[in-house]
Amino acid sequence: MSAVTAVPAAANADAVAHFSARLAFETDVSDVAADLAAGAPGVVVVDSRSKESWDQGHIDGAVHLPTAEIAARARDLIPQDVTVVTYCWGPGCNGATRAALEFAxxxxxxxxxxxxxxxxxxxxxxxxxxxxxxxxxxDELTAPVSGIACAC
Incomplete structure (x- = not known):
């Protein structure tokens, strides 16, 4: 028996709904980098980490707004008509999820x-x-070292 098919894949309509929803909620670093490089309008990147983390290094052009301050400060810093992209440390951290919830x-x-x-x-x-x-x-385990996009 297959470990992959032991639970059958979802029906196509359900798969379309699921993956469409994921793309509505998530983006990746390559797409964010491309938008920042192009000066794409209507996108604001928010670093939700602490000041110490921000000072250690952050995305050039990001807005620093720790999650605990979003409710009080977001409207003064970020226009309401943009798409906000939140980030935190990495995949092992849910800080960006918490920040996204606050913005939502x-x-x-x-x-x-x-x-x-x-x-x-x-x-x-x-x-x-x-x-x-x-x-x-x-890191060759995360992106092509040639600098060419992975085209995924």
């Missing part, structure tokens, strides 16, 4: 960036620190 409660359109800051850095995108912009080498 305030009526914002919001997506969570899969992989968080960890995968941003691991894929070789620029990281801003007190010393300026820096890049880590691309």
């Amino acid at each position: 409660r305030l009526g914002y359109r919001v997506k969570e960036m899969l992989g968080g800051f960890e995968y941003w850095a691991r894929e070789g995108f620029a990281v801003e620190t007190a010393a300026g912009l820096t890049r880590r080498p691309v």
Whole structure:
């Protein structure tokens, strides 16, 4: 017996609904990087981590707004008509999910960036620190080292 098919795959209509919903709620670091590089309008990236984490390194162009401050400060910092993309440390952290929930409660359109800051850095995108912009080498387990997009 197959471990994969022991529970049958969902019906096609259910699969379409499920995967469409996931794409409505999530984005990835490559898509965020492409939008930031292109200056795509209507997207604001929010780092929901602590000041110490922000100071250690963050996405250039992101807004720093820790989750605990979103309800009180979001309307003063972020226009209501944008799509907010939240991120935290990485896949082992649900901080971006908590931040996305806070923005949703305030009526914002919001997506969570899969992989968080960890995968941003691991894929070789620029990281801003007190010393300026820096890049880590691309981790070949997360992105093509050639610099060409994975085209997924």
